[in-house]
Amino acid sequence: MRDNGIPETQDQGCLNWFAGLAQEALGRLVSVRDQQGVEVQKDHLDLFLDLLASDAAVDPALLLDGMLARHLDPEMIACGYAGEAARSLGESWLSDELSFVDVTIRSERLQSLIRRVDEMLVSFARPDGPSALILVAEAEQHTLGALVLALQLRLAGFSAVVKIAPVAADLTVLMTANRFDIALVSIGCTAGLDSGIGLVRTLRLLSRGEMRIYVGGAVPVPDDRLLALTGADRVQRDVSALLAQFAPRGAERVLVSKDKSSEREGATSSVTGEQGDT
Numbered sequence: 503m504r505d506n507g508i509p510e511t512q513d514q515g516c517l518n519w520f521a522g523l524a525q526e527a528l529g530r531l532v533s534v535r536d537q538q539g540v541e542v543q544k545d546h547l548d549l550f551l552d553l554l555a556s557d558a559a560v561d562p563a564l565l566l567d568g569m570l571a572r573h574l575d576p577e578m579i580a581c582g583y584a585g586e587a588a589r590s591l592g593e594s595w596l597s598d599e600l601s602f603v604d605v606t607i608r609s610e611r612l613q614s615l616i617r618r619v620d621e622m623l624v625s626f627a628r629p630d631g632p633s634a635l636i637l638v639a640e641a642e643q644h645t646l647g648a649l650v651l652a653l654q655l656r657l658a659g660f661s662a663v664v665k666i667a668p669v670a671a672d673l674t675v676l677m678t679a680n681r682f683d684i685a686l687v688s689i690g691c692t693a694g695l696d697s698g699i700g701l702v703r704t705l706r707l708l709s710r711g712e713m714r715i716y717v718g719g720a721v722p723v724p725d726d727r728l729l730a731l732t733g734a735d736r737v738q739r740d741v742s743a744l745l746a747q748f749a750p751r752g753a754e755r756v757l758v759s760k761d762k763s764s765e766r767e768g769a770t771s772s773v774t775g776e777q778g779d780t
Contacts, residue, residue: 542586546572550583551590554608562614580619581654584612588646609646616649623657631659632683632748635676637701639687639719640667641694647719648688651741658745667697670704677708684748685709687734688719695721695731702732716744 550569558564569579591608594600634655638648645666652662663680665672685705689698698717705715717734725737738744 542582546574547583547586547590550579550587554587554591554611555604559608559611562611562618565611565615566618576619576622577653577657580616581650581657584616584646584650588612613646613649616646616653620649620653620656623653631661633661633681634663635680635682635685635705636662636664637668637673637685637687637705638664638666639689639694639701640697641691647690651686651688654741654745660748668701673701673704673708677705682709682713685713685715686738686744687715687717687732689717689721689728689732690719691721692723695723699732702734706733 546569549572553559553565553568558568566576566579569583570576574583588609591600591605595602595605634652636648636652636655638645645664648664648666652664655662663676663682665676668676687698687701687705689695698719698721702715702717705713709715714736715734716736716738717728717732718737718739721728723731725739728734729737
């Protein structure tokens with residue numbers, strides 16, 4: 503966990519500031535969810551939450567194995583159950599059932615799970631859609647939403663790159679070597695607003711106006727105000743709307759049967775350790 507910008511004063515105002523930032527961060531944690539109406543079953547979710555709290559969850563392969571045993575597809579676990587688990591963690595923190603440390607540890611385990619699923623499925627995805635650059639502004643406490651978004655886009659045929667709080671020099675190198683059709687700047691809290699504004703300006707300069715720039719995330723700023731502040735082309739907080747705009751069949755895309763079979767084999771070998779990390 504990165505505590506970017508936490509004031510050095512230790513008075514009650516500081517504690518209230520941190521509590522507010524934590525709440526905003528947890529809002530960002532669950533801001534990107536599966537928008538396709540996929541049903542998340544309570545018994546599966548309860549098991550998932552129990553697994554997250556266990557020592558076995560330190561290994562994302564074992565965490566995934568516990569859910570695959572319920573005959574769930576890896577992408578459903580990552581794009582459906584991970585988001586609902588994050589929402590439950592946030593609610594438990596707000597009701598003082600979990601400490602912020604517990605929430606942080608378990609959200610980090612969720613991130614590891616998302617990366618594991620992404621590693622498993624990326625070789626079966628065939629990018630034939632737009633290329634997307636996903637940037638997370640500074641002051642984020644959790645970046646699960648950006649990872650889920652990238653996975654959703656890849657499964658829909660996009661190529662996607664995620665960068666966390668990049669500096670201008672990093673973006674210059676990246677965009678010199680790569681061309682992106684769209685950029686999505688995620689701003690999760692008010693503390694990251696200035697960073698998000700700076701990222702949009704840098705993208706506009708480097709792309710010379712040839713790339714469409716979106717802003718989104720859980721920052722508690724109305725869309726019209728956020729658009730005016732950042733100078734982006736559009737505010738976009740709905741994954742399904744983005745897929746519908748750039749990949750009309752993306753929201754309905756499924757892997758063909760032979761790839762689905764291979765995907766299941768990849769999931770099994772990944773869990774048993776036969777497939778190494780990338």
